[in-house]
Amino acid sequence: xxxxxxxxxxxxxxxxxxxxxxxxxxxxxxxxxxxxxxxxxxxxxxxxxxxxxxxxxxxxxxxxxxxxxxxxxxxxxxxxxxxxxxxxxxxxxxxxxxxxxxxxxxxxxxxxxxxxxxxxxxxxxxxxxxxxxxxxxxxxxxxxxxxxxxxxxxxxxxxxxxxxxxxxx
Numbered sequence: 001x002x003x004x005x006x007x008x009x010x011x012x013x014x015x016x017x018x019x020x021x022x023x024x025x026x027x028x029x030x031x032x033x034x035x036x037x038x039x040x041x042x043x044x045x046x047x048x049x050x051x052x053x054x055x056x057x058x059x060x061x062x063x064x065x066x067x068x069x070x071x072x073x074x075x076x077x078x079x080x081x082x083x084x085x086x087x088x089x090x091x092x093x094x095x096x097x098x099x100x101x102x103x104x105x106x107x108x109x110x111x112x113x114x115x116x117x118x119x120x121x122x123x124x125x126x127x128x129x130x131x132x133x134x135x136x137x138x139x140x141x142x143x144x145x146x147x148x149x150x151x152x153x154x155x156x157x158x159x160x161x162x163x164x165x166x167x168x169x
Contacts, residue, residue: 007034007069015061015080020051027067027076039074039121043067046098046119050078053094058082060114072123073103079116091117 009030013023024044031040047065054063060082068075085091095117098105102119110116 006071007067009067011065013063013065015051015055015058015063017052017055020048020055023051023065024048027065030067031074034069036069036074036123039123042101042121043074043076046102047076047078049094049097050091050117053091054078054080054082054085057091058085073120074123075118075120077116077118079110079114081112081114085115 009027011023011026013019024047027047028040028044031037031043051063055061058080060080063078063080066077066079068077095105095107098117098119103122105117105119107115107117
């Protein structure tokens with residue numbers, strides 16, 4: 001179901017209301033390509049939340065989106081060149097939603113002073129189908145009798161006392 005090979009994807013995008021859905025579909029397509037179908041919905045939702053909040057509050061609209069898959073976790077990071085964006089003030093509601101839907105999240109500053117917001121999704125085991133118990137075999141209402149000694153047809157004549165067969169003399 002999931003590839004164990006590490007994967008990486010990077011896209012630079014100019015955030016606008018009409019591009020949010022398009023970028024979300026691009027991310028979903030890459031996750032399906034990596035055979036991570038069960039992570040498509042939460043990653044698309046998280047990316048859409050971040051991009052919509054950034055589109056509303058950021059002055060610099062050029063963003064970089066990166067996804068890393070290490071075989072166990074998928075990390076999605078969104079960062080840009082806006083040094084004035086304050087996640088603790090501007091993106092508080094968005095970050096609360098991301099914290100509720102992801103396994104981990106955080107914010108950090110880049111080398112240029114801009115903010116990078118990331119969230120991670122852990123790979124879940126595949127959907128398990130419950131085992132259907134087999135119906136027990138019908139039991140006999142009567143107990144079986146112990147088998148008795150059955151008579152077997154003689155293949156040769158009985159042996160004489162000296163150990164030689166009667167027909168061989």
